Amino acid sequence: MSNDTHNPLDPAETREAAEELLAHLHRVGVPFIPLPNAERVAEWESRFxxxxxxxxxxxxxxxxxxxxxxxxxxxxxxxxxxxxxxxxRAPTSRLQPVESFSVNDDPYPGVSLPIADRQQQLEQLATTVSGCTKCSQLAKCRTQTVFGEGNPGTRFAFFGEGPGADEDRTGRPFVGRAGQLLDKMIQACKLQREDIYLLNTVKCRPPGNRNPEPNELSNCREYWEQQLQILRPEYIVCLGAVSAHTLLNSKLSIGRLRQRFHQYHESKVLVIYHPAYLLRNPDAKKAAWADLQMLMRDAGLVT
Structure with missing residues (x-):
């Protein structure tokens, strides 16, 4: 339980949550809620x-x-x-810091495999995923599954939400506008796309690019868990709220989760804004760059 319930809401976090909700409503076809713009935001802020x-x-x-x-x-x-x-005052045991949540910091099960064996297991798992029909709606509307791709011996796994239209068409993760921005972010970290591994919480595109439903996240969980168990990356970069909440079992906002390392088995977890969010909110790029600089310093990519 948080011990700062009387503190005022953080305006930036409130706006972030509101914009994520508005974007979701637009994706599912709600036409009467306008997207925010600077002029309207200023008008409503002055009125309230x-x-x-x-x-x-x-x-x-x-x-x-x-x-x-x-x-x-x-x-x-x-x-x-x-x-x-x-x-x-309430007993100390009830006053937990707001950042506290359940994480899995046990070692990865099994043993670390040679690179060739990792690649083989990932290919076998991808074949299994391609025939998955656990989510009947997603299986019917997808063009193909988007399993993930990258270096099986990587130190860095970038964990996103789910495929979009471009990804559903090509079968590759992060190839649309958000993926192009992510490529630039990766290059700014002195890395190339070939150096990392990309995967998502769900392997099929939700219709209308809506957020994955809880049952869809649950159905796909075993697949990304196996991917990470095979890869055993030193760092996992969660892109956006869906992947962060799914991996860390947390409901805290991105603003509360970023700028610190969390733990998932033996991997350090960093939470940053999703590239799609940065396209809608360019002002947040400064915060995302600060998070990536933190990653580079910890990983020894910069001195």
């Missing part, structure tokens, strides 16, 4: 701005409680009585 409380004399910013009447001094402790004393 909170002004400082006014004093009885009408002077803004001066609270009536700040000038107690001279004829009525503050009550003493004896006059207050037991009924309004400060309530006792």
């Amino acid at each position: 701005a909170v002004s400082p409380p006014a004093s009885p004399s009408g002077e803004a910013g001066v609270s009536a409680a700040s000038t107690p009447p001279a004829t009525k001094p503050a009550p003493t402790a004896a006059e207050i009585g037991d009924e309004v004393k400060t309530p006792p």
